[in-house]
Amino acid sequence: MIKYIKPILVVVAVSLLSFTACKDESTKEKPETAMRSEVIAEPKPPKKILSEDFKDYWYNGEAEITSYKLEQARYGEIKDGTSVLIFVTEDFLPKEQVKANHYNASNIPVLKLNMTKNFNTGIYPYSIMQSTFFPVSNNQHAIKISASIQEWCGQVYTQLNNRESFEIMSHSYFEGEADNTFSLEKNWTENELWVKLRIDPKSLPVGDITIIPSIESARLNHDELKAYKATAILKEDSYTINYHELRRTLQIEFNSKFPYEILGWTETTTTGKGPSEKTLTTKATKLESLKTDYWNKKSNADLSLRTDLKLQ
DSSP: OOOOOOHHHHHHHHHHHGGGSSOOTTOOOOOOOOOHHHHOOOOOOOOOOOOHHHHHHHSSSOEEEEEEEEEEEETTEEEEEEEEEEEEEEEEOTTTOSBOSSOOTTOEEEEEEEEEEEEEETTEEEEEEEEEEEETTOSSOOSEEEEEEEETTEEEEEEEEESSSEEEEEEOSSTTTSEEEEEEOOOEEHHHHHHHHHHOGGGSOOEEEEEEOOHHHHHHHTOOSSOEEEEEEEOSSEEEEEETTTTEEEEEEEOSSTTOOEEEEEEEEEESOGGGOEEEEEEEEEEEEEEEOGGGOOSGGGGHHHHHTTOO
């Protein structure tokens, strides 16, 4: 049974425990100049009251790292690779929208997801990373989402900041994309739903929704980054999003019991028409998982942890 405590105590306890992760000792304390309401002005339902299980698991000074065998669809073929999901709690500055290195009552406790993919396309490698910063209160959209893709042709970077609207900054080496800044109305984002699932799967949106696809998929498929109509289905151990216009379906499989570990996912995309139509499915299957303060595992002696994760 969930134990209810005063919300103020939850925010203070969460904030004090979040400074163990990736702390930059060289950064000096800066005064906080803006409150959350000045940055994210949107109607919000009540904050989720954090359970003792949640606090024990996510606020013990460690991150959760899970590795996956990756079969990535790219250039009309399936490429073998690896993916890693890193979940960790942090305090976030509401105005600058970066990690806070010092406690302040206006900080926003978030559950961060760093999602990486590495695979080869013939002679050259691909490296993809997406970062999502989602409030543990589970009552608003992600505060910030970013994604970068590097390969031998070049690199691209996109960042979404949640302010009065979704503010987008995008850079690319492709003609017609180059450097762009624009805004979008607030909608569900695919990136944030991966984190929302870890907090409470029952809070995921279902039925007919409008949703902004992941920055990674928009980049790889050269789709316009905007909200699309989709249908979302939640089952006991899976969550599926079907993008009708994009002819793309994402299914995330997870453990139905807390802490709702992500066991794998599939992403099916259809391209072309008629004789040239082709459907390919990206698949990720869980390998290993561990809890550790990885930011303190920087020596050669710690390379064995990569072996434990089957990443060597």
